[in-house]
Amino acid sequence: MLQIAIQQRLGDFALDVAFTAPAGVTAIFGRSGSGKTSVVNAVAGLSDPDAGRIVVADQVLFDRAQRINLPPQRRRVGYVFQDARLFPHMTVARNLSYGGSHDAARVIEVLGLGDLLGRRPAGLSGGERQRVALGRALMSNPQILLMDEPLAALDAPRKAEILPYLARLRDAVQIPILYVSHDVSEVARLATTLVIVDAGRVVANGPVGDVLSRPEAVPLLGVRDAGAVIMTKVAGRLLDDGLTELAFSGGRILLPGSFGKLGDRVRLRIPAQDVILSRTAPTGISALNILPVTITALEQGRGPGVAVGLRAGNDKLLARVTRRSATRMGLAVGQQVYAIIKATAVGPEDVGG
Amino acid sequence: MLQIAIQQRLGDFALDVAFTAPAGVTAIFGRSGSGKTSVVNAVAGLSDPDAGRIVVADQVLFDRAQRINLPPQRRRVGYVFQDARLFPHMTVARNLSYGGSHDAARVIEVLGLGDLLGRRPAGLSGGERQRVALGRALMSNPQILLMDEPLAALDAPRKAEILPYLARLRDAVQIPILYVSHDVSEVARLATTLVIVDAGRVVANGPVGDVLSRPEAVPLLGVRDAGAVIMTKVAGRLLDDGLTELAFSGGRILLPGSFGKLGDRVRLRIPAQDVILSRTAPTGISALNILPVTITALEQGRGPGVAVGLRAGNDKLLARVTRRSATRMGLAVGQQVYAIIKATAVGPEDVGG
Amino acid sequence: MTDMFGPAEWAAIWLSLRVALVAMLGALPLAVWVAFVLARKVFPGRQLLNGLVHLPLVLPPVVTGYLLLVVFGRQGPVGALLYDIFGITLAFRWTGAALAAAIMAFPLMVRAIRLAIEAVDPGLEDAAATLGASKRRIFATVTLPLILPGVLAGAVLGFAKALGEFGATITFVAAIPGQTQTIPSAIYGLLQVPGGEPAVLRLVIVSVVLAMGALMISEWLARRVARRVGR
Amino acid sequence: MTDMFGPAEWAAIWLSLRVALVAMLGALPLAVWVAFVLARKVFPGRQLLNGLVHLPLVLPPVVTGYLLLVVFGRQGPVGALLYDIFGITLAFRWTGAALAAAIMAFPLMVRAIRLAIEAVDPGLEDAAATLGASKRRIFATVTLPLILPGVLAGAVLGFAKALGEFGATITFVAAIPGQTQTIPSAIYGLLQVPGGEPAVLRLVIVSVVLAMGALMISEWLARRVARRVGR
Amino acid sequence: AASLKEPLDALAVEFGDVVVSYGGSGTMARQVALGAPADLVVLANVDWMNVLVDGGHVRPDSIGDVASNDLVMIGAANMADVVLDIAGIGAALGDGRIAAGLTEAVPAGIYAKQALISLGLWEDMADRLAEVDNVRAALALVARGQAPLGIVYATDARVSDGVRVVATFPGGSHQPIRYVAALTRGAVPEAAAFLAFLHGPAGRAAFAGAGFLPPVDSVE
Ligand SMILES: Nc1ncnc2c1ncn2[C@@H]1O[C@H](COP(=O)(O)OP(=O)(O)OP(=O)(O)O)[C@@H](O)[C@H]1O
Ligand SMILES: Nc1ncnc2c1ncn2[C@@H]1O[C@H](COP(=O)(O)OP(=O)(O)OP(=O)(O)O)[C@@H](O)[C@H]1O
Ligand SMILES: [Mg+2]
């Protein structure tokens, strides 16, 4: 567990954040210049906050009042910098093993670094560099992992390859991971906790499913990025169709692809924009998932959209419909309707381990 | 118009690309290390290809055979580098005006640089830097604009703010823009032409609507990113609901938000995953857009999905459904079905000017 | 303070300052140019130029002074030309002392500046080129500001060296009080006289103070520049 | 070739090489350390140390030689200590010449290396620190390799200076053939006799060739290093 | 020559409007040969004066000695007198060296070599010398105890309190130590007056005050 409560002035900018990151991934989400990198630097010991305290597990990394301030090398953080910061005079292989060789073979394989080992950073493309930086941090076997937009420079297929690895990592090593990102599907897939910062302050903070499915979070995240996150269990596999059946308190959901073994827990993000509501159970359509739900909230946004809070079993879902639809359908809190979720709309990046 | 045909060896990597970029945005899409930056560098004159020819409008920038090789300063390219490359010793204001002050006020306003003008690059966040770099290139009034993943470091709201500006820019100045990106929604929104490179070669190339709606392009782009792009006209505005009605050859589509004036042409990407197919016209559901379409192709992917080529009027659409649905619904080429498109699923980033 | 030094000593101090300053300032632009050429250009005579620049460092100063006398003396090829055309005499003038000091300081300045140039990210110069800046403008607005700390270091090194130069100077222009007798030659002279030690000590202290002052100013400037550059 | 020089001249050439090499190699680690301290640490005596390092540059070599005599001579505090404890005498030995050359070359080496250190991106050292590397390891594996071109430049500058050093050396250890008579003192001697010019010229050429050789080797090494670093 | 600085400075002040520059004899001779704007040269070495005469840089008719000097052996301030033979020098020297000017280049060194040869000491002492570039450096070596003995001019021995003269080389053991003055080719008329002043009583007095001896032969 990582506890942070710090204040720091950086030029005109004032950082004042406090939050707790439990084991698992804590995503820090916020717009450009909101202070995400500054938080991560403070945890790494690369900048000294003016006041506050940073504790990992039971080790105090920083405490202004007690005058504790461990140097970076004694903090055992793995930091993937926004700019890769590879050592230009070393081969990729030597860069990777600089901090240790923890789990080397797997890291190299998953990140697709095998072919790059003999190369020098100057000859690498932007994405290749970031992958090496990620591998280097992972191989140092850190007690906290700090990732500052590690995947921003990667293409979608490579991202999709690396994300499951990060998810496995998160589950395998019980260490807190601070993950700066502005991609909600990354966040939803990986994060257990979500911290939204704005202008140097924490404006929302809590379990990721919670924060993402709050209708009032929609403007903070951007309309496109809102959506619920639910925990499901692998309940079956339809081999001929290549579909996986996931069970949760509100019913069953069929998704293309196969993830996990029977009984495995799977995290699922259901983007609000991908949920269609219907008053009656539709038939003869290509969408496979039709769930009976109850409307729990209707939140009118500034624009033409309405965020609709839904309860499916004990889980919360979120839908975003146009005001016109909401009016035509006469949506109201407490109403029983059907949520239609297209199996292919929940893309692979919305499914996490 | 920009014509490129070059060969170049870079270490072990061989670049051999040829394509034509008409006025408007030509997106270069490809995975990490595929050679995108190398192409852009050759156009800017920062690297010398071993052979080939680069022509902008009627000016030959490079021709190995004729021994023409204009220096970068005489090529009038605006280059937004993948790493911002701001001048560290100048304020943001001086960085911006380094290459000229073309359209300064508007650039500063749209990119939100007003508050940064007196600052120095060292104090800027990653996203702030990239915005300044973009502004600097724009203000030099170039005859070609080269953008190497200029928005990768930006958060979604800022991206959404900048994209319309780029779209206006594209339409206002009739110059070719080479735009390297790995975000299909950016590409779809901005690009007129799409060039997909892989391992140093062009593997697909053509008008963006064309390339994106080819069912066989789905694996190249990643399943999540495939989708058709259609040109529509603003046909009406439903003010009370905040919706805009867009007309195209296949019918009318209602979208939340207001874009353009009546009669304006609007480019629309309809992601394949967001299209639901139905044998009968459904009623009482929240999705506003139900279009009659004809199935033109069924392409079985490697996974559980099936790409369904659709014709709506004279336009092509693309849907992705599960094999299970395709079987259950008995989908076949030539069949008449209904395409259900959720108004909110086509997010603002899929709508371009 | 004024009492501490006789008029001859004051003359030597002022002369030293003037000679060192003129030598440093005069050599600086050329040093920057040569450093740039050596760092960035590839041309046939590159190693030769490099060697030539370092020559005054390797040769005993007396030899350099003698060569200066041969080349720039009234009867030397360059010296005669300068005299005939411009009426300029260097030999046995403070200008000659400045020339000697400049030549002795030159390799140090070039080296320092060259190192700084080699540390500049060529990517920034590329960026400036795509923005249409001419080579000259790129140099003036990007490269030069970025190497300023190195130029400063080179300037101070050159100034200090010019301040301490003795062998080449005395050989080329002798030690004429008020004309070419700088602090080091004054010290040399005083060492020849009985009871000269206190005066020697005083002049040594002056040298040290001057050099320290130059160092401190340069450090302070370098810090300011560094702050500007955001390091 | 062998005929060109008498045995005394050969002795001077070999001695010069040995003295310059030993001076440079001996001073290098200390120069790197001092440069690092000056570039990266802030401590009270910083400016003082900086000034002290530059002293040999500013003072006339004769004064430096005299100070060496005072400090390292048989009766000097350090000299006496060295003799009593280790039985080491520097007086009139080539080791003394090397010491004098090293001290004269020291400021040049420190400056060059310091510039290189200041050009290293601290972000890389930060990255190494988060990977758990100790300060020492960061220095050895990140900073040092990155400043190698600067260290090389400093080494060559130092070697060249050591090769040309004369004033301090002759004052401290005289010019004893085979022991302390380096090329510059041989040249000086020859210059003082009427008709010594041809011999002077030969020795000057040797100096130039040696220095050029050192320069070329260092340029070549620097290029190799630069390629490794991917510049 | 540099060793003349003390009396010449004094004489220049007395005469007024004279600028004195000093340096090693070789250096100065070369400077004059290459057009130094000097009117009068005073050298500690007859050979270099001959070079200037041969080159036509000085007026042969103006050449004349202004002073002479003795060559002495110096030791530490507390050292007893030394007998100038192998045993005497050897005892004083121990395993140390004799500081002297460059025996091939610096006038004081050249005289020292002549003296040692004529006293039959050269064979034994040649490799016990520590040759330096100027007399003052030799003095410093002795004063700092680096070298037990040194060979310098009598005038130099006065410069330092740390040394004393332990022996004087007999006048006949080396060429006379002559300080030769001459007017240069382009000398201004006032220079002749100053030269005469040097040769005159005021000159004599100043040189004597600085420990120099009268000229070996006087200009007629
Ligand atoms: N050393 C500094 N001096 C002055 N201002 C600074 C300094 N460091 C950071 N800032 C400012 O603090 C703010 C937060 O910066 P930070 O790098 O933490 O943002 P970020 O959230 O990581 O943004 P991005 O997503 O663009 O990387 C920015 O406005 C930045 O300009
Ligand atoms: N100077 C060079 N020497 C050796 N290899 C090079 C050099 N420059 C580029 N390459 C290689 O060429 C390939 C293409 O690089 P490029 O930077 O063009 O990729 P990219 O498509 O821009 O990737 P990214 O999306 O990660 O930025 C990479 O494999 C890279 O390692
Ligand atoms: Mg950041």
Ligand SMILES: [Mg+2]
């Ligand atoms: Mg790239």
